[in-house]
Amino acid sequence: MITNTINFSPELSYNLEKLGPAEQLLFFDIETTGFTPSSSSLYLIGCAFMEQGTWKLTQWFAESLSDECEILRAFFRFASRFRCLVHFNGDGFDLPYLQNCCRQYQMDWGLSALESVDLYKLVRPCRQLLGLSSIRLKACEAFLGLRRKDPFNGGQLIAVYEEYLQSRDFRLLRALLLHNEEDIKGMFPLMSMLHYADCLCSPPKLLTASGDTGSRTLLISAELSACLPVPIRRTVDFPGAPQGFPEAVLALEGSSLHCSVPLYEGELKLFYPNYKEYYYLPEEDMAVHQSVAEFVDKSRRKKASASTCYTRRAGIFLPQPGKEPVFSPVFRQEHRSKTAFSLWEGIEKTDSALLQSYLEALFTEAASPRKNAAR
Structure with missing residues (x-):
């Protein structure tokens, strides 16, 4: 297992205090070779956090398929320090995937004490207001004009990881780490979209x-x-x-x-609304109350309907x-x-x-x- 930690200065586009104290927030994202643990593997977990006033990003990378359990345990031990997990669509993919991994390894679920904050769910009600066809990550990044150095998507990285396991090429490792790093760092400018959600909540x-x-x-x-x-x-x-x-x-x-x-x-x-109490006068193209219509010749009036x-x-x-x-x-x-x-x-x-x-x-x-x- 490789553990990589760097310091960085996030683009704070939203008041984090609305989510919780910064020191209690853990931003995270995972990389896998598929959608279910039974037919794929977890090879990278990354997270961003504040420590003594400095933002840091730590990644646990599986150098081999046998490291999967080790990076899980390392992440769970580290996450126990925090109160809140922040992610983008983690409720839909990341967290269920990790839970299935735990069942597969007969491991205790290590995140039960943490509150989950899914940015995707918070932004999703704004889709119509934003004029977006979807709230997928790429669509949100395009809306905000965000640009990435990473040229790959998650699906393309599966082949990159498999090649790395064979070659141990550092350039491939860097590409794998970079994708995860940009996913995590990108959550900070992405949170600016929560301003639209705030507008929906407060007219x-x-x-x-x-x-x-x-x-x-x-x-x-x-x-x-x-x-x-x-x-x-x-x-x-x-x-x-x-x-x-x-x-x-x-x-x-x-x-x-x-x-x-x-x-x-x-x-x-x-x-x-009470059309049964009215008569319609075709020549005048109007309805009058029955108390008035009784003075109108019967040939010039007829019972009114809702539409007349x-x-x-x-x-x-x-x-x-x-x-x-x-x-x-x-x-x-x-x-x-x-x-x-x-x-x-x-x-x-x-x-x-x-x-x-x-x-x-x-x-x-x-x-x-x-x-x-x-x-």
Whole structure:
């Protein structure tokens, strides 16, 4: 077994205290020749930690297949000093693999006392907001613009390790150690993505909201709960809105959020829920209550249905995101139209708490699994 330790200065892009005291955190990653211990082997465990104010990186490397058990025991002994394991998708692969190794060697599970913090799971809820097709490590690194010296992926390194076992070529050993080293060091800048997760947990705070009736746009400025490392731009569409109605645009940069929400000028319908109490007047294209309809000739009226129980209103309207409208009364293009509208008149001067709720609904919609495209 080879043990390799170096000092390094990590790129601290996130407040580690949110995960725990730095001295109690152990960042780790493993390298294997396959997915299950029964048909592959564990050949490298690496970890980063703080010791007396200095960050260090230690790796245990199996010089032969027989070293697998030895590097496991060395890592377990070392990990017992810490309280929290930090990793990227370790809950999905690294930890189950090590547990299976323990069963194979009839060894006690050496990490039971440690809390597991999986960065992958913390970032995964942000996938839609970030506009990523996946939260795989390479995708996250590309989003942040991170570059690696290591030219290999984990699968390619299997052949490199097998060749090393035959040749003992130091250059191959260095390539194997480098890949693991960069995986571990990369977790520190990768943690900057947790700022997006923090924004999802704490909604943006409304600063200003003003309507430009000339451009038919509501402009919103807000403060984010975190400073984002990479600006993002998202759109929110309004299904069931009049044809050609544009999307809302959300621009997030640093700790600021700017929204541009289109206003609709035209005619929409106000639907009444208790349609059985109404009559529809085809000539007027409107519904009236039965107490009024009794004075209308029977030939000019008919029982209203859910889709005909409405009155029409012209004006300037604000679209409302999500399923639960913030403002009332609610207008729609048709009865089953998904997007609700409210009259813009008066909204600008409404209670700021309602405008805050509207902002939160818009932000939630931008981060939801719906198809909201990046621009």
